[in-house]
Each structure stands twice: as C-alpha cells, then as structure tokens.
Amino acid sequence: MVRYSEYFLTTLKEDLSNKEIASYSLSHRAGLIRKIASGIYAFLPLGYRVLKKIENIVREEMNRAGAIEMLMPAVQPADLWVESGRWQIYGPELFRLKDRNDRDFCLGPTHEELFTSLAHVDIKSYKNMPLNLYQIQVKFRDEIRPRYGILRAREFIMKDAYSFSSNEEDLDIIYNKMFEAYCRILERLSLKYFPVEADTGLIGGKSSHEFIILAGSGEDELLYCPECGYAANYEMAKFTPSQKKNGNIETPQETKEVHTPSIANIKSLSAFLNVPAEKIIKTMLLKDNDGNLFYVLVAGNREINIQKVQNCAGTALELIDSQTDDTGIAIGFIGPLGLDKNVRVYADNSLKGSVNMVAGANKKDYHIKNVCPGRDFNPDIWGDFSFPLDGDLCSVCGKPVKFEKGIEIGHIFKLGTKYSEKMDAMFLDSNGKLNPIIMGCYGIGVSRILAASIEQLHDDKGIIWPLSIAPFMVNLIAINMEDVKIAEAAEFIYSELAGAGIEVLFDDRNCRAGVKFKDSDLIGIPVKVVVGKNFLENKKLEIELRKDSGKIALDLENTIKFIKEYPQNNLF
RNA sequence: CGGGGUGUAGCGUAGCUUGGUUUAGCGCGCCUGCUUUGGGAGCAGGAGGUCGGAGGUUCAAAUCCUCUCACCCCGACCA
Structure with missing residues (x-):
C-alpha cells in the first residue's frame, strides 16, 4: 500500500x-x-x-x-x-x-x-x-x-x-x-x-x-x-449524602448566639468554634432575574450545586457574594433563622436530621449555635442541592459510589x-x-x-492502536535493504501482502533495523512482519504483535493467513 | 479577564543575573563520503540563526529599558 x-x-x-x-x-x-x-x-x-x-x-x-x-x-x-x-x-x-x-x-x-x-x-x-x-x-x-x-x-x-x-x-x-x-x-x-x-x-x-x-x-x-x-x-x-454516625444520638440544645468577629467562612468558623465543618450550616444567597432571593442551605463540608438549585427553581440564578453584594445583607453571617416569608429557603438533604448545628445569625460578626432544622426553621424545600463526596451512597441501590x-x-x-x-x-x-x-x-x-x-491505549514505547482505527494493519520491516536478497524478498512479500488486500506500510528505508522497530512501536502499528536472515535461511517471516510483543515465525502463506484471521479474534 | 512564565537553526536547549572573550555554543534531525546493518550506529566533512518584532539607552545589546506580538502555565463563583 x-x-x-x-x-x-x-x-x-x-x-x-x-x-x-x-x-x-x-x-x-x-x-x-x-x-x-x-x-x-x-x-x-x-x-x-x-x-x-x-x-x-x-x-x-x-x-x-x-x-x-x-x-x-x-x-x-x-x-x-x-x-x-x-x-x-x-x-x-x-x-x-x-x-x-x-x-x-x-x-x-x-x-x-x-x-x-x-x-x-x-x-x-x-x-x-x-x-x-x-x-x-x-x-x-x-x-x-x-x-x-x-x-x-x-x-x-x-x-x-x-x-x-x-x-x-x-x-x-x-x-x-x-x-x-x-x-x-x-x-x-x-x-x-x-x-x-x-x-x-x-x-x-x-x-x-x-x-x-x-x-x-x-x-x-x-x-x-x-x-x-x-x-x-x-x-x-x-446520591444520598452519607450521615456521619457518632454512635450516640445528640440531644438538641438551646440555641445560643455567639460572637464571631470577622469569621466569615466555613474554614475559619470551624477552627474558631472548634466544630467540624459538617456541623455548620453553609448558607448561600442566590437571586433570580427579578431580584427574588433564594437562601440555599448545605452542610459546611459540602459545596452547593447551583445547577441543581436552578433546575429545582426552574429559573436562572446568580450567586450573590461579597463582591457583587448590593443587598445590605451581612454576607458571611447569613443563616436560615428569622428570615422574611417572601424569601425561599432550599435545604440540601445533607442537613436532614441534623441537630445542634452552627448557622449565621443574619447579623454581622455573629453566629448561632445548636440550630436544629425542623425545630428552629423549616425550609420551603428539602432536596439535592450539592455535589457528591467520597463515602456518599448510590441513590438507586444505597451502596457507596465511586x-x-x-x-x-x-x-x-x-x-x-x-x-x-x-x-x-x-x-x-x-x-x-x-x-x-x-x-x-x-x-x-x-x-x-x-x-x-x-490516551487510553499506549505504553512507554508509543501508541497501541486498536485494529479498527490503526493507520496500517502491518508494518513490513526489511532488516537490511542493502542486502540484495533481503531487499528482493521484502519487495516480493510487500506485493503479496498488498495483493492480499492487507493495509501494509513497507519500511524500505535504508537504515538500521533498530530505527525501524522503534518507529513501528511509536506509531503503533498492530503487526510487524520482519524480513531478515530467518527468511533467507528458513523461508520464515517473523510476526511481532504491538500489544504484547508476542512473536511467531511463519512462512509467507501462513503469514498472510494469520494476518487475515487476526482481526476476527482480536480488537487490538 | 486576573496572575505568572517563555520566545535563541526544523525540534530540544546553553548563554541573559554582572553588556565586550561568541565568528551566538551544544544535542537531535538534515546533507555528503566511508564504514556499519536484528531494537533510535561510528568517523570525517557540511548546510542552516536578521537571538519573536519595533523603538530606546550605550563606543558596544541575545544580554539593560519601553512598547508590541506570539506561545505556555495557574486561576476565574463555594459565606
């Protein structure tokens, strides 16, 4: 070819x-x-x-x-x-x-x-x-x-x-x-x-x-x-958020306001109060095109998935952060307690059944401890509004996801x-x-x-093409084109392979064999057919497979037969 | 768009801090010849660079300054 x-x-x-x-x-x-x-x-x-x-x-x-x-x-x-x-x-x-x-x-x-x-x-x-x-x-x-x-x-x-x-x-x-x-x-x-x-x-x-x-x-x-x-x-x-099992069930405590000066993110709040992030209610503020506010609650160790909130709300939503804030709300200290009735509160499933949580007090530099969803506030909607974490469970069968x-x-x-x-x-x-x-x-x-x-199929030597898309099926390698007998034999085998309808690249360059082998592996041609001494002495061609470097020696007729049958039993 | 970096032969790079010793060096590749020929050969010779571009500083710029272009990396909502 x-x-x-x-x-x-x-x-x-x-x-x-x-x-x-x-x-x-x-x-x-x-x-x-x-x-x-x-x-x-x-x-x-x-x-x-x-x-x-x-x-x-x-x-x-x-x-x-x-x-x-x-x-x-x-x-x-x-x-x-x-x-x-x-x-x-x-x-x-x-x-x-x-x-x-x-x-x-x-x-x-x-x-x-x-x-x-x-x-x-x-x-x-x-x-x-x-x-x-x-x-x-x-x-x-x-x-x-x-x-x-x-x-x-x-x-x-x-x-x-x-x-x-x-x-x-x-x-x-x-x-x-x-x-x-x-x-x-x-x-x-x-x-x-x-x-x-x-x-x-x-x-x-x-x-x-x-x-x-x-x-x-x-x-x-x-x-x-x-x-x-x-x-x-x-x-x-x-997914189903995994719930940390602490063994003993916590008793709900009285809510308590705590002074948290300039502690406006989960990480510092967790460190300041010495509570794990999952015990904090993260509250994110979103608004739609008409300016309606949405408070979205999620466990502090999780990240809110705005796409999911949008799908639930049925409208495009935009995050309000301290950069774009024009609401006068104390961003960083917002929480689900004591909100107007006209704002919507969406709570993520990760907060279901949680007790004694920390939440923003809706007042600059203050948070509230021992917040219990259901007792202290009731969200408009419970749903799936976060990204999955390691250890979460399959929503279909309940087994851990990967x-x-x-x-x-x-x-x-x-x-x-x-x-x-x-x-x-x-x-x-x-x-x-x-x-x-x-x-x-x-x-x-x-x-x-x-x-x-x-990306999926290669090794340190180069590409390994699957047969279905390999640029050529066979790389015919003549060990030494200066050797007239080998060159003649290779030419003959080339025309035989091509005549048999096999896609063959004939490496007829006058260079050392090593170069040809390395190149063949690099470009990933599935089958190498080598014409060398073994052919001159025993009429045997050597077949080497790219995928596992397997080698066999066959005569010309069986080589063609092997190559023609190869794709029926192999994908690459 | 924000931050950082790099542009030197086809490819990969050294030199730049501290301007002059460089006729800009090296490896790969390329060309010629001889030898070699089963896993990227050896020797000898050779071609190939307006040092990304424009301006400036200077006796002198790959090297310093300004602008510009190209390419690359990191980031771009998480209370």
Whole structure:
C-alpha cells in the first residue's frame, strides 16, 4: 500500500518542550499532527488515515441507525443566531467575523441554527418526519484555554446529528437508536466508556446522556455505582449524602448566639468554634432575574450545586457574594433563622436530621449555635442541592459510589421545541394544525476520539492502536535493504501482502533495523512482519504483535493467513 | 479577564543575573563520503540563526529599558 521512503511520515525522537499529556506528546512524535496555532492543528497523512477510519466507523453506525448524511457550511450568518437568541447569549467562545460588506458571520461551534432553519424551509408536514440528518464537519470554539493538543482544540471535527419528529414517541425512538449507535461506535473503537446521565439544564427535556471515556487525565468527573451500574455526570449525579454516625444520638440544645468577629467562612468558623465543618450550616444567597432571593442551605463540608438549585427553581440564578453584594445583607453571617416569608429557603438533604448545628445569625460578626432544622426553621424545600463526596451512597441501590475521571466524547440531547419555536420551524399535523417540530441533537467528537484512544491505549514505547482505527494493519520491516536478497524478498512479500488486500506500510528505508522497530512501536502499528536472515535461511517471516510483543515465525502463506484471521479474534 | 512564565537553526536547549572573550555554543534531525546493518550506529566533512518584532539607552545589546506580538502555565463563583 505505502512505501515509507515515498510516504510523508516524520517521527521525532525528542519530545515537545510542553509535554502536557501522553496523547499529545505521542501524536506529535508519531507524526500524526502538527500544531499550527494555539488550539489549531494539521493532520499529517498518518493522522489523517486514523481520522478517516474513525469517521467511517461513525458514518457506518449513523447510517445503520437510519440517519442521513449531508453537509452544512462551517461559516454561518449571524441572522440565524440572532433569531435563536444565541448571538446575544453566546460569549466570546463564538468566533465572530465580518465579510467585506460588514455583515456578521460566525464560525459554527455547533449547527442547531442551520439545521432548524433547513427544517423551517423544507419540512412542512408530519409526513416528512421522523427524520435524522447528520454531518461530519469542522467546528470552531474559541475556548478560554485550549490545551492537551487535539483533545481540547479550538478547531475540531465533530459528527453532529439533528432529528426532527412530530411527536415525543418518535423522538424517543431516535434518541434510543442514537444511544445504541454511540455504544456500538465506542465498542468498535475498543474504548472503555460510560454512558452517563447528564444535565438537561433549564432547557428541560426528558433526558440527556454524555458518553465518557475513562482516562486519568480527563477533565470530566463522573460518579458511578459499582453495584448497580448507575452512572452520572458529577455535576448532576443523584446520591444520598452519607450521615456521619457518632454512635450516640445528640440531644438538641438551646440555641445560643455567639460572637464571631470577622469569621466569615466555613474554614475559619470551624477552627474558631472548634466544630467540624459538617456541623455548620453553609448558607448561600442566590437571586433570580427579578431580584427574588433564594437562601440555599448545605452542610459546611459540602459545596452547593447551583445547577441543581436552578433546575429545582426552574429559573436562572446568580450567586450573590461579597463582591457583587448590593443587598445590605451581612454576607458571611447569613443563616436560615428569622428570615422574611417572601424569601425561599432550599435545604440540601445533607442537613436532614441534623441537630445542634452552627448557622449565621443574619447579623454581622455573629453566629448561632445548636440550630436544629425542623425545630428552629423549616425550609420551603428539602432536596439535592450539592455535589457528591467520597463515602456518599448510590441513590438507586444505597451502596457507596465511586468517582472516575474521563473525557467527554459524545453527548445526546432531547432538544424538544426550543429551537423550532424560536425559529418558526413548524409542521402541519394530521388534523391540519401547526405545531413546532420536536428536535433532538446528537454529537460525537471525531478528532477528540483520536486523542482519547491514544490516551487510553499506549505504553512507554508509543501508541497501541486498536485494529479498527490503526493507520496500517502491518508494518513490513526489511532488516537490511542493502542486502540484495533481503531487499528482493521484502519487495516480493510487500506485493503479496498488498495483493492480499492487507493495509501494509513497507519500511524500505535504508537504515538500521533498530530505527525501524522503534518507529513501528511509536506509531503503533498492530503487526510487524520482519524480513531478515530467518527468511533467507528458513523461508520464515517473523510476526511481532504491538500489544504484547508476542512473536511467531511463519512462512509467507501462513503469514498472510494469520494476518487475515487476526482481526476476527482480536480488537487490538 | 486576573496572575505568572517563555520566545535563541526544523525540534530540544546553553548563554541573559554582572553588556565586550561568541565568528551566538551544544544535542537531535538534515546533507555528503566511508564504514556499519536484528531494537533510535561510528568517523570525517557540511548546510542552516536578521537571538519573536519595533523603538530606546550605550563606543558596544541575545544580554539593560519601553512598547508590541506570539506561545505556555495557574486561576476565574463555594459565606
């Protein structure tokens, strides 16, 4: 297929100055990618081969699931974004540009607007649906801080699908098909992954799942239960707060005001009063757009999860802190006692059944001891408003949960009518009535998969590609091209392997064998076929496997047979 | 956006504190020749730098000052 001497492949012995993480260092050293600018990369021929293979797996599974491929432009006119309201909402992450006539455009970070606008023009009737359209496209997000090479780039390649249906049932069917397709994709890539419940936020919708690939260097944290298999994004994970058992049950005491001068945070309060943080009621002050106040209570050792509070309140909330404070309230000394009836008090489950707690006195430099929820105050709502901690229990089966780091590789989402309503994408139902189209969107990071695969599968010698996306199946190594007999034999074997339909990289360079072996391991080709003395003397080729360095010697015919059968029994 | 750091050959770097001994050094890679050829070879020779850019100080600037650009790191709500 390819001769090394005629190919464009440059490997590097030395590392980058900025090593960051294995996948970046290796994809650079192995000649897969080159950095062009911050967060912007070129795919070199070898990397592009891998990318194409990933794309094809994604494409095959999307087609199998009934989605239809098309292609939208990467540059999008601003008016569509104004229509959806996101031109205003989207921050500096949206890469905006103007044309020569000063018209506004952006580089698409995602394509809801374009697909919804297409639906507006071309979907008129319930008879046109259900429909699921997808593309494999370049996206651009001007990230705050691009890092980890291609794992978190500003320009990246993504498959995004958008579904259109006339009823919730059809949406559910497509959603489930996409869920299954994503599982199939990740399994074909031999990646360890978790489908995880994700936040649907204020948009609502029944469900959303993220597909997380396990990797220690990942930026996403997930919670899972080894017992029952429940898994969720750290941000929205349901759990039961563990209650510290002190053995004897505490008797509720009388409340007592204590002077706590300038002790305005949990850490110093805990030290000042000599009580553990979990015995303190942390009170956070939030407000909605109309200025309504929300007091959110959580155990002092925990952190409030504003997203969960928002989901419960059904409105966007903003934290009021000492920097932004304009309420005249003694931030740092607020508490649940003696509050106006018109403020809402939300209490986290971690405070349920607690007694003799310390809380702010709503008076500068004072706290109150021995506060008992239920006796001294009653919150409007008890609920889950915090992040899980080590030792917390699974909300499904009650067993202790575990945490794992990972990389988000895919996200599927029931959009509902959010975009179709704003952008007037309506259809006529069987009764002749106009309704907004019900949508879903389904994304998977194609270029991110490349990096994540390396992150998950490599050793100190280099990359270990799974067979499904290895740039080549076989690296044919001629031990010494100056030896005419070996060179001739290698040429013959090369044409035999290529003729048998095997993807082979023929390392025909006139260099020492060691260089070829090191390079082969670095770029991670699954099977090495070595032509050397053993072939001249015994007509035997040596086969060495990248994954475990296993070696066997076979004649040419059996080598081809072995290679052809190898993928049937192995993933990598 | 806030704080910090770095820009010297394709890559990795030394030199900068204390300006002149540097014709800017070294390793990898690259080119030529000879030797070598089973896990990143050896010897010999060679090409490649406006020291990120602009201005300034000075007899003299990679080195000091100012501005600028690029890249990188850390942080960006937790009473």
